[in-house]
Amino acid sequence: MPEEKRVIDLKRVLQEQLVKEGSTREASLKYAEAVFPGSMSAAIALGAPFIQAAERINAKRPDAYSTSFEHVQWLPASDPSVVRDGLTFVGHIKGFHEKFKHAPTPSLLKVPGYFKGTPHTVIGHEAEVPWPGYIEHMDYELELGYVIGKRGESLRPENALDHLFGITIFNDFSSRDRQAIEMPIQMGPTKCKDFAYGIGPWITTVDEFKDLDRIGMEVRVNGETWGKGDSSNKLWTIAELIAWASLGETIVPGDVIGSGTMGGGSALELDRRLQPGDVVEMIVEGVGTLRNTMGQPIAGLWWPEERKPFM
Incomplete structure (x- = not known):
């Protein structure tokens, strides 16, 4: 309550x-x-x-x-079988690619893009965010989490929303320096993402929202607003994203699909970065506030030695 x-x-x-x-x-x-x-x-x-x-x-x-x-000691709002995270907000797509100095791929116009991450590093409200020492440029990403309510396979957009249970807040913590190295491999993100996913504080059932495409969103760092907007201006609809995630495979109850980052919803777009000890708050209208504190960098981790060119 x-x-x-x-x-x-x-x-x-x-x-x-x-x-x-x-x-x-x-x-x-x-x-x-x-x-x-x-x-x-x-x-x-x-x-x-x-x-x-x-x-x-x-x-x-x-x-x-x-x-x-x-x-209360908060657990993640859901325990998904797999983390899926989309890329649907036009503002973030433009802002992200501008900072990395390359044009968005035309493939973004062909299918709703998303990646799969591990469910084993999901954290909840008020949890400290693990900070592997190999990360130098830490970032947050303000997203909605679409929580699946029933099993579905190869859905179509016209029936996909029947499988949506509710909305939570999803923080896709990101290592921008490692992301710049991993993405050119063209196998998707790994160590730049899988160290932590924030999901919480709870789930608001879908019937509580008047308009899923006009949900107010805001992110604050140490009490200062760094980004504010809403869930409009998406390249792909929620129904299309859910249908695409289920195409040729299965979505199950409790699975969480990230909406993708709201335009202006990452520090990268502001030329800023997180520091150890920073408190990140994500506020979503109709849901609440997901608050996490950045931990201290974990020292002494192994990192692969760069190989000599073979071509």
Whole structure:
């Protein structure tokens, strides 16, 4: 309950309700764990029973098993099977390529581009961001996270939004110096991205938004606004991005697809960079604030020795 700055322990509430109705504690716990599992992806996969049970409990606003935000340790809003991150905002496409001094590839006009990243370095709200010592130019990227609600294969844009569960905030932390080395290999980003993906603080279900293409977005660093805009001016629609992600493969509940960075939503476009200890806040209308603190560079990591030319 964001407006009350507290969270409800749904599993505990359901268990106690069942006990009052005559169930044993063991049986009620098993039932409550089935309806409210520890995995958000598993919960979303339950579909209507999960949502309906949560809404019934929330309607009663139980105080007995709620905790204020200040006492909560936040996990990532979802535990996706794979991270997908798109490139759809026209402003960022232009700004990014201008800073790297090369023209956008015409391929961006042919298909909705995205890359796949590891789900094992996903972090949540208030988490410290790991900073591998090989990174010198650290950046954030302000994005929406499209959370998938049901399994789908080879969807079409006209039915793709039926598979959208909700929206979260997605911060695609990026090493710009390593990205400049990796991308010319033409196999996609690896070490410049996979050290951390911020997802949180929670998921707002899609029915809570009046217009998915006019969601206000802002990023602040140490309290100073570095970028502000909204989710309009996309090269590809949300439905097209989801359909493309599912084409010839499978998307599953809890998967998160990054919208791509909002125009002006990265420090690269401002000729700025993050420093250790910086506090990065991403604010999205209808969702909330995802706040992370940059960690200290991790020293002593191995790095490959450059090879001699073979051509």
